[in-house]
Amino acid sequence: MAILVVADHDRGMLAPSTARVVSAAAALGAPVDVLVAGEGAEIVARAAASLNGIARVRLADAAALRAQPAETLTPLLLRLAGDYTHIVLSAGAVGRDVAPRLAAKLGLMPVTDIIAILGPDRFERPIYAGNAIQTVHAPQPFQVLTVRASAFRPAGSAATSASVEPLEPEGLPALVRQLSEARTEGDRPDLATARIVVAGGISVGSAEGFKMIEALARALGAAVGATRAAVDAGYAPNDWQVGQTGKIVAPDLYIGIGISGALQHLAGIQGARRIIAINTDPEAPLMKLADYALVGDLFEIVPLLTARIEATQG
Amino acid sequence: MKILVAVKRVVDHTVRIRVRADETGVDTANVRFSMNPFCKHAVEAAVALAEAGHSSEIVVVSIGPRQATDVILTGLAMGAHRGLLVEAPETLETLAIARLLAAIVAEEAPDLVLLGKQAVDDDSNHVGQMLAGLLDWPQACFASAIARTEEGLEVTRERDFGQDTVALALPAVVTADLRLNTPRNTALPMVMKARQKPLETRPAESYGLDLAPRLTIEKVTAPPERAAGQRVADADALAAIIVRERAELELN
Ligand SMILES: Cc1cc2nc3c(=O)[nH]c(=O)nc-3n(C[C@H](O)[C@H](O)[C@H](O)COP(=O)(O)OP(=O)(O)OC[C@H]3O[C@@H](n4cnc5c(N)ncnc54)[C@H](O)[C@@H]3O)c2cc1C
Ligand SMILES: Nc1ncnc2c1ncn2[C@@H]1O[C@H](COP(=O)(O)O)[C@@H](O)[C@H]1O
Numbered sequence: 401m402a403i404l405v406v407a408d409h410d411r412g413m414l415a416p417s418t419a420r421v422v423s424a425a426a427a428l429g430a431p432v433d434v435l436v437a438g439e440g441a442e443i444v445a446r447a448a449a450s451l452n453g454i455a456r457v458r459l460a461d462a463a464a465l466r467a468q469p470a471e472t473l474t475p476l477l478l479r480l481a482g483d484y485t486h487i488v489l490s491a492g493a494v495g496r497d498v499a500p501r502l503a504a505k506l507g508l509m510p511v512t513d514i515i516a517i518l519g520p521d522r523f524e525r526p527i528y529a530g531n532a533i534q535t536v537h538a539p540q541p542f543q544v545l546t547v548r549a550s551a552f553r554p555a556g557s558a559a560t561s562a563s564v565e566p567l568e569p570e571g572l573p574a575l576v577r578q579l580s581e582a583r584t585e586g587d588r589p590d591l592a593t594a595r596i597v598v599a600g601g602i603s604v605g606s607a608e609g610f611k612m613i614e615a616l617a618r619a620l621g622a623a624v625g626a627t628r629a630a631v632d633a634g635y636a637p638n639d640w641q642v643g644q645t646g647k648i649v650a651p652d653l654y655i656g657i658g659i660s661g662a663l664q665h666l667a668g669i670q671g672a673r674r675i676i677a678i679n680t681d682p683e684a685p686l687m688k689l690a691d692y693a694l695v696g697d698l699f700e701i702v703p704l705l706t707a708r709i710e711a712t713q714g
Numbered sequence: 715m716k717i718l719v720a721v722k723r724v725v726d727h728t729v730r731i732r733v734r735a736d737e738t739g740v741d742t743a744n745v746r747f748s749m750n751p752f753c754k755h756a757v758e759a760a761v762a763l764a765e766a767g768h769s770s771e772i773v774v775v776s777i778g779p780r781q782a783t784d785v786i787l788t789g790l791a792m793g794a795h796r797g798l799l800v801e802a803p804e805t806l807e808t809l810a811i812a813r814l815l816a817a818i819v820a821e822e823a824p825d826l827v828l829l830g831k832q833a834v835d836d837d838s839n840h841v842g843q844m845l846a847g848l849l850d851w852p853q854a855c856f857a858s859a860i861a862r863t864e865e866g867l868e869v870t871r872e873r874d875f876g877q878d879t880v881a882l883a884l885p886a887v888v889t890a891d892l893r894l895n896t897p898r899n900t901a902l903p904m905v906m907k908a909r910q911k912p913l914e915t916r917p918a919e920s921y922g923l924d925l926a927p928r929l930t931i932e933k934v935t936a937p938p939e940r941a942a943g944q945r946v947a948d949a950d951a952l953a954a955i956i957v958r959e960r961a962e963l964e965l966n
Pocket of ligand 1: 600601602603626627628629630641642643644645646647657658659660661662663664665668678679680681684696697698699727751752834892
C-alpha cells in the first residue's frame with residue numbers, strides 16, 4: 401500500500417511545509433504519493449514532483465477546488481482513500497479544516513498535530529499548549545494524520561522528477577462560496593518554516609512600531625511574528641500570531657521583543673533551537689526561558705541591533 | 715433561527731498543569747476547571763445573534779461528568795435559554811463527542827451549531843469539522859466574524875495567509891476563534907436567573923451509539939527542559955551573539 405500526502409499551496413506556489421510533510425510521511429515506511437488539489441495548479445504539481453522520495457503526483461484541477469474547501473476536498477479524498485493506508489496533511493489551516501471531517505466520514509479518529517512518528521500507528525503529539533506530550537497508539541485500519549511541519553526536516557529535491565497524473569475531479573460538491581480574501585502582503589519568508597523569527601509583543605505599541613521589528617527581520621532575512629495581544633491591538637496582522645492559537649514555529653533562532661512569554665505564546669516556540677529575549681522586566685517568563693536575555697527598552701535596543709547587523713553585511 | 719452551542723469543561727487556561735510522575739496523564743486533582751475559552755466566544759456569538767433578532771432559542775450542551783453542569787450554567791447566565799448535560803466519562807474521544815452531537819442535532823433540529831475551534835486541554839481542534847462531516851453540512855471554522863444574511867451566513871475565517879470571507883447556507887457548523895468577539899462577564903443576577911432555566915440531564919448510553927475509543931494513550935510526558943540561559947550586557951554584545959548564531963546557521 402501507499403501513503404497520500406496532500407500538498408499545501410497558495411496562489412500557484414507550493415508551500416514550504418509540503419517538503420516537510422513528505423519527509424514525515426516517508427518515516428511511515430511506504431511509498432508516498434502527493435495530491436495537489438486546486439485550480440490551475442499545474443505548476444504546483446510540477447514543483448511537488450521534484451521533491452525527493454515520492455512515487456507520483458496526482459493533480460486534481462477544478463474550479464470547485466480553488467479555495468481548497470473542506471466540503472469539496474473531503475469527498476475527493478474519500479474517492480482516493482482506497483489506494484492508501486494513510487492520508488497525511490500539514491497542520492495548517494487547510495489540514496485542520498479537512499482532516500477531522502474526513503476521519504469522521506470514515507468512522508475514525510484523526511491523529512493531529514503530530515511532532516514525531518514512532519511507527520505507522522504510533523505518534524507523539526502535544527497537549528495542554530505543549531506542556532505535555534502524548535504518545536498515541538492508533539490501531540485503526542486507516543489513518544488520517546496532520547503533522548506539524550516545523551517539527552520535521554524538509555525533503556530535498558530529486559535527481560529526476562516524479563510523474564504527474566491528472567485526476568478527473570468531476571461532480572464534487574461545493575457547499576461554501578468564498579467571497580473575498582484579505583492577505584498580508586510582504587516580502588518576509590514563510591513564518592511557520594522560517595529559520596529565523598523576529599517577534600514583537602504588545603509593548604511595541606503600534607503598527608508603526610512593528611516597522612522597526614520588520615526592519616530587524618529584514619536585516620536578518622527573518623520572518624516576523626507577534627503575540628496575540630499585539631494582533632488584537634491591531635499592530636500586526638492575524639497571520640503573524642505565534643502560539644497555541646496561532647502559528648507554531650521551530651526556527652533555529654527566535655528573537656522575542658517585548659514579549660512576556662505567556663504559556664499560550666510559549667506553546668508556539670517550544671521547537672526553537674535558540675531563544676533571545678529583550679524585555680524591561682528581567683522576571684518575564686520568556687526572559688527566564690531564553691538562552692540569551694537582554695534587559696532594556698526595546699525602542700532603544702532594536703534600532704541599535706538593526707544598525708549593527710546591517711553594518712556586518714556591508 | 716435555533717442555535718445549538720457545544721461547550722466543554724476543561725482545566726482553566728491559567729492553570730500551569732503538571733504531568734503525573736507515572737506518565738499516565740496530567741494531574742487534574744484540585745485544579746480549577748472552567749468553560750473552554752473558545753466555547754465562551756461561541757456562546758457570546760449565539761447571544762449576540764439573538765440580541766440582533768436573528769435567534770429566539772439557544773440551547774447549550776455539554777458532554778462530560780456531572781460537574782460539567784457548571785459550564786452549562788455559565789452559558790445560561792450569558793443568555794442561552796436551555797441546557798442539556800450528556801453525562802459521560804471525561805475520556806470520550808472527539809469522534810464520540812461528534813457522534814453524540816450529531817444525535818442531539820437530529821433531535822433538536824437547530825439551524826446553526828456553534829462550537830469553539832479547539833479545547834485547550836487536548837488541543838484537538840476536531841469536533842466542529844467532524845460534526846459537519848457527519849451531518850454533511852457546510853462548515854466555517856476559525857471564525858473571527860459572523861453576519862446573518864438572506865441566504866444564511868457570511869463568516870470571516872482565519873487562514874494561513876490572513877483571512878477570508880465565505881458565504882454558506884443554513885444549517886451549518888461554525889467554530890469560534892478568539893477574535894470573534896469579547897465574551898460578556900456574568901453578573902450575579904444573571905447567574906441566579908440561570909438556575910431557573912431548564913436544564914436536562916441524559917446519560918450518553920441512552921443515545922445507543924458506538925462511543926468506543928479508537929486510540930490508546932500509551933504515555934504522557936513533560937516536554938524536554940531547556941538549558942539555563944545567560945544575561946547579555948548590552949545591545950552591542952547581543953548584536954555580536956546574533957551575528958555569530960546566524961553565521962553558524964549558514965554553515966549548517
Ligand atoms: C485560549 C487562549 C489562547 C491564546 N493564544 C495565544 C497565542 O496563540 N499567541 C499569543 O501570543 N498569545 C495567546 N494568548 C494570549 C496570552 O495569554 C497573552 O495574553 C499574550 O501572549 C501576551 O502578549 P504580550 O507578551 O505581547 O503582552 P504582555 O503579556 O502584556 O507583555 C508585554 C511585555 O512587554 C514588556 N515591556 C513593556 N515595555 C517594554 C519596553 N519598552 N521594552 C521592552 N519590553 C517591554 C513587559 O515587561 C511585558 O513582559 C492566548 C490566550 C488564551 C486565553
Ligand atoms: N465534551 C464536550 N462537550 C461539549 N462540547 C465539546 C466537548 N468536547 C469538545 N466540544 C466542542 O468542540 C470544540 C472543539 O473541541 P476539540 O475538537 O476537542 O478541540 C470545543 O470548543 C467545544 O465547542
